[in-house]
Amino acid sequence: MKRLTRSFYRRPTVGVAKNLLGCFLVRKIGRKMIRAKITETEAYVGEEDLACHASRGRTARTETMYGAPGHAYVYMIYGMYHCLNIVTEQKNFPAAVLIRAVEIDGVPHRETDGPGKFCRFLGIDRKLNGFDVTEGEKLWIESGAKIASKNIRTAKRIGVDYAKHCKEYLWRFSIADYSK
């Protein structure tokens, strides 16, 4: 397995979101290393995407998304959960892939089948916001077996009812075997 490089992320976000399925999110805490297979993702693309945090422009929070691709964008939601995204596309174009679910060997899937759940399990919080996943030692992503397109399920994104017409975009992707 090979670590994904910056050029992997410097591409259209929807493609990155699909290609991340089946890849392995690796988290290292001290001597402990956890490998998590990515099973569900969503794309958030630019200021025109009303579901994207950057739709309200460049702010302190969204600054990471405007930065170079291959960095983690971690934010807190509902006062108690964190969500992990990987920044995509060119610098100064705000876009990212939200990782929504992973699977870890020996861990019940229900503990890692939501964005807040696996972040809690992997100890991911805002301290990792802006972390370079193409170089750092705490968090990175390795390539995995390619998922055939017939095994990729496409759907509307979750929890973005406020996003007007953008809520209809089919920018949620999951591996068929793991779809709920």
Added chain:
DNA sequence: GTCCGGATCTTT
């Protein structure tokens, strides 16, 4: 400064 709502999850 104040106010409001959220890319969620758990429990009822």
Added chain:
DNA sequence: AAGATCCGGACA
């Protein structure tokens, strides 16, 4: 179906 819980963004 509702509660937990708090930060970021909008407005003043």
